Amino acid sequence: MKRIALTGLTLAAIMAAGGGGYWAGVQGIPAPGLRALFDNLGIPAAAEPAGTGAVIYYQDPDGKAAYSATPRQTGDGREFRAVRASEDVSFEDKPPVTAEAAGPASPRRVLYYRNPMGLPDTSPVPKKDSMGMDYIPVHEGEDDDGVVVKVSLGKLQRSGVRSALVERRVVGRLVRVPGTVRLDERRVSVVATRSEAFINEVANVTTGDRVTKGQMLLRLYAPDIATAGAQLLTDLNGGGRDSTLGGARQRLENLGLPPEAIAEIERTRKVPLSMIWRAPSDGVVLERNVVDGMKAAPGDVLFRLADISTVWVLADVPEFDLGAVRLGAPATIRVRSLPGRRLSGQVSLIYPQVGEATRATRVRIEIANPDGALLPNMYAEVEIGSGAAAPVVAVPDDAVIDTGTRQVVILDRGEGRFEPRDVKIGLRGEGFTEIRDGIAEGDRVVVAANFLIDAESNLKAALRGLTPVETRP
Structure with a gap:
């Protein structure tokens, strides 16, 4: 004892x-x-100086090369040691070398040793530089010809590097342009005679009034129509052949007499002294060029009508946005006279010319206007949904480093390894950029602090480029 x-x-x-x-x-x-x-x-160990600053990461309590970004325990239940900012002073891309890591059991073979200050100098054997600093060993798998950048866990925590998964999604954006409400050219009609006529009576209809199909517009007497009507009655009363009757009806149709008026002559066996001219469709009276008692020459436009149940909106799309607009794209229309109301339509036509003065192309959008709230020549604010209808490979906008002549993303290859990759971009919209070449779905790209990694990659590549070929291992 x-x-x-x-x-x-x-x-x-x-x-x-x-x-x-x-x-x-x-x-x-x-x-x-x-x-x-x-x-x-029972002998207390010497107190180690406490670190200061925020906790950067957690390390195995025995100093092994085991690290964690969150609190963790060893297999026997001991807590990992918290490493604070003042303790993480290594600027190397590898953790501190422990006895286990430095032992002969390490599976990686040392390829060569590089200058600790990043100078273009390597050595096949261990050595020191002019300041007495040891050259850094480069193991198998680490000689990446300056493409892959390695960042320690402490650096990742401090710089706030974040990555996101590359997915396929629909990339679109809104093209906002001015527009003007126009009449649908296919819904405009005129009322005119094909022979000389005398206007007996004009209905109480003026410019701006709305009319319905079949509504009376005027009553007129036309000598040519009366003569053709009398010939039809003669053929009917004399039991004329179908060919003869057909010829008489055709002359009346050629003079512009409506079918219902011809049917009325055949039913009553009487030619009226004056004919009623009716509205050919629903619409708004755009022009009235007729008064009671006037004589109208063949082809004179007596009324001009327009059906405004459907209207066009002509939008001027700048040339640089034209490639993003496609037929059938959804569009939203807003007009100042209807605050808070949004009308929906689709792009029905992209006109085949660009204006010389405006460098813009007109795009036609058809809009339903059942209540007639949209009037011709109204100013409209147009939003056209652009982009491909099918999902494409896309990354967040923050992941793309665009120098103007080159577009780069930083691939996250795990374990603190990052690789700059040149890409070809496509459409941008809603916070995402289409990637047409360079990466694939399922890759991870850096979306925060990627400029720092890109700068380190460029520096690394530049230093390697300064190394003479004969000095490289």
């Missing part, structure tokens, strides 16, 4: 005298084992 106590006192004296490290080295006891021996003997 006394011998055990004497041994403990002797050991304590040796440790107090500062010979603990030497004694441990002679006995072959590793640092963790020595710490356990101290604990068994």
Whole structure:
């Protein structure tokens, strides 16, 4: 019992005298084992200086090359050690070398040694630079010809690097342009005679009034129509052949007499002294060029009508946005006279010419206007949905580094490894950019702090480019 106590006192004296490290080295006891021996003997270990600053990451309590971004425990239940900002002073891309990592059991082979200051100098054997700093070993898998950038966990935490998954999605954006409401040219009609006529009576209809199909517009007398009607009655009363009757009807049709008026002559067997001219369709009276008692020449436009149940909106799309607009694209229309109301339509035509003065192309959008709220020549604000209808490979806008002549994204290859990749971009919209070449669906790209990684990659490539070919391993 006394011998055990004497041994403990002797050991304590040796440790107090500062010979603990030497004694441990002679006995072959590793640092963790020595710490356990101290604990068994009841000797407190020397207090280590506490780190300051935020916790950057967590490290294995025995100093092994095991790290975690969140609190973690070892297999035997011990907590990982918190490494603070003041303790993470290494600027290398690898964790501190421990006895286990530096031992001969390491599976990676050292290819060569590079200058610790990044200078264009390598060595096939370990050496020191002019300031006494050890050259850094480059292992198999790390010699990437300057393409892959390696960043330590501490740097990732400090710089706020974030990555996102590359997915397929519909990339679109809104093309906002001015427009003007126009009449549908296919819904405009005129009322005119094909022979000389005398206007007996004009209905109480003026410019701007709405009319319905079949509504009376005017009553007129036309000598040519009366003559053709009399010939039809003669053929009917004399039991004329079908060919003869057909010829008489055709003359009346050629003079513009409506079919219902011809049917009325055949039914009553009487030619009226004046004919009623009716509205050919629903619409609005755009022009009235007729008054009671006037004589109308063949072809004179008496009324001009327009059906406004459907109207056009002609939008001027700038030339640089034209490639994003497609037929059938949805469009939203807003007019100042209808605040808060949005009308929907589709692009029905892209006109085949560009205006010389405006460098814009007109796009036609058809809009239903059942209540007639949209009037010709109204100013409209147009939003056209652009982009492909099918999903495409896309990344967030922040992932693309665009220099004007070159577009780059940073691939996240895991374990702190990043690779700059040149890409070809397409459409942009709603916070995403189409990638047509360079990456594929399922890759991970950096969306935050990518400029820092790109700068480090360019510096690394530049330094390697300065190295003479004969000095490279």
